[in-house]
Amino acid sequence: MRVFLAVDMEGVTGVVHPDQLTPDGRNYSQAQKYLVADVNAVINGILDVYPEAEITVGDGHATMRNVLLEELHPAAQLVIGAATLSNKPLCQLEGVQFGADAAMCIGYHTKAGTQGGLLAHTYIGSLIAELRMNGQAVGEVQTNAAVLSSLNVPLVLVSGNSDLESEVRAWTSSTAFVATKRTLGPTAAICKTPERTARELREAASKAMISRETWYLHDIGSTRFEVDTKQPEQCERACSHPQVIAVSSSTFAVEADNAADAFRQLWSVCLTALGDLPFWLR
Ligand SMILES: [Zn+2]
Secondary structure (H helix, E strand, O other): OEEEEEEOOOOOOOOOOHHHOOOOOOOHHHHHHHHHHHHHHHHHHHHHHOOOOEEEEEEOOOOOOOOOHHHOOOOEEEEOOOOOOOOOOOHHHOOHHHOOOEEEEEEEOOOOOOOOOOOOOOOOOOOEEEEEEOOEEOOHHHHHHHHHHHOOOOEEEEEEEOOHHHHHHOOOOOOEEEEEEEEEEOOEEEEOOHHHHHHHHHHHHHHHHHOHHHOOOOOOOOEEEEEEEOOHHHHHHHOOOOOOEEOOOOEEEEEEOOHHHHHHHHHHHHHHHHOOOOHHHO
């Protein structure tokens, strides 16, 4: 059994504020400990069912150097490094293409524009006002589910902020969900302690691994991604990319036969749209 864990940080135990999310933030190192504890709990849950499982953890937040390697469960290996084009064209999912039987999204958040959503955004907060996949506004989890499915990997568990549950339930009933905290607003939540979330994450991961009859591919076939940019100059830069379809002065699109190929194009165009790359993409 091979399992890929796509790991973000905004939906991890105890994380409610941008200060906890970047290396220069005041509570970042504490949040790193919460992060690796959530990930280890999920790994333990997988190993409870498949003691020989091969587990790859994809560090998928910002610099993608957040998970503490020395504290990671020794049964897992870790994908470390920024999502530049030459490194990680699949962004948070880079590494999954080397083989996985199931995937989980750990520590996630709601999509850009979610009313009252805790640390809500879609991939690049400064760029993406809304991302649509075949016409429907989507967040990172749904996008990842489609990309994973086009690579034949079912998404079997999602963990994150409580406001994410309804976003996930809007498109799937087969993927399990664990809330690490109850969202109050953009930077506040009622948080469960690490001990409690570790127990819940371990149990949910075990249950998801046992319930193979519920695993489901959210394959959407031909895929068109459309991005509403926050600033018109971002769209202008995007439209200089050879693979882009200009839709309006603030919206661009990419298309491909499957979600993974469309996503690789999307990520490439988004990096072009940014112009000067932020520190976490260098
Ligand atoms: Zn994210």
